[in-house]
Amino acid sequence: DAGITQSPRYKITETGRQVTLMCHQTWSHSYMFWYRQDLGHGLRLIYYSAAADITDKGEVPDGYVVSRSKTENFPLTLESATRSQTSVYFCASTAGTSGFNSYEQYFGPGTRLTVT
Amino acid sequence: KQEVTQIPAALSVPEGENLVLNCSFTDSAIYNLQWFRQDPGKGLTSLLLIQSSQREQTSGRLNASLDKSSGRSTLYIAASQPGDSATYLCAVKEYGNKLVFGAGTILRVKS
Numbered sequence: 001d002a003g004i005t006q007s008p009r010y011k012i013t014e015t016g017r018q019v020t021l022m023c024h025q026t027w028s029h030s031y032m033f034w035y036r037q038d039l040g041h042g043l044r045l046i047y048y049s050a051a052a053d054i055t056d057k058g059e060v061p062d063g064y065v066v067s068r069s070k071t072e073n074f075p076l077t078l079e080s081a082t083r084s085q086t087s088v089y090f091c092a093s094t095a096g097t098s099g100f101n102s103y104e105q106y107f108g109p110g111t112r113l114t115v116t
Numbered sequence: 117k118q119e120v121t122q123i124p125a126a127l128s129v130p131e132g133e134n135l136v137l138n139c140s141f142t143d144s145a146i147y148n149l150q151w152f153r154q155d156p157g158k159g160l161t162s163l164l165l166i167q168s169s170q171r172e173q174t175s176g177r178l179n180a181s182l183d184k185s186s187g188r189s190t191l192y193i194a195a196s197q198p199g200d201s202a203t204y205l206c207a208v209k210e211y212g213n214k215l216v217f218g219a220g221t222i223l224r225v226k227s
Contacts (some may be wrong), residue, residue, distance in 0.1 A: 031213045033214075042205070048214060096213065105213075109159040112127075
């Protein structure tokens with residue numbers, strides 16, 4: 001199916017474990033993003049990528065690692081999960097370059113991660 | 117640092133009312149503003165996008181306006197229905213395609 005998908009949709013892990021959240025989009029959008037959504041903070045940008053092999057930090061990057069070897073995939077890794085990383089994680093993508101005003105960002109369904 | 121504020125945080129109205137959701141931002145150097153809808157436990161659905169050079173956009177019963185110089189946007193929902201119940205988020209796009217979100221307005225439309 002076309003669109004943007006995330007896996008897993010739900011994940012429970014223990015403190016200190018490594019976890020990877022997957023994001024896949026079928027539109028060949030150049031830009032991809034990872035956000036986290038927490039009560040009281042709204043959505044905050046973790047990392048983003050302008051193209052394959054180009055990534056940059058967002059507002060809250062500490063404790064996360066990203067890679068983008070292929071345009072369609074943008075995995076997010078928590079190297080050593082902490083309870084403060086319990087959150088809902090959303091992946092997004094857009095076709096536009098940074099100078100274009102008319103392109104929407106499209107969001108995946110989210111991954112609910114609980115760190116115990 | 118860009119900050120986006122949405123007022124009210126929550127709103128409960130009877131079916132059929134027209135309503136206005138407000139969004140304000142501190143830095144007017146934006147590329148566009150996007151309104152999203154989020155249903156409980158779901159992802160974000162884009163409702164309207166207003167480019168920085170535009171004043172308003174309309175889609176069905178929804179109308180969004182943008183006053184970039186004053187740092188404000190409003191989302192007008194006409195003839196509200198119970199199916200409109202959701203959280204509404206506004207986000208401004210900065211350089212690098214990054215979105216900065218408000219905390220959202222939780223809307224409940226009572227039948």
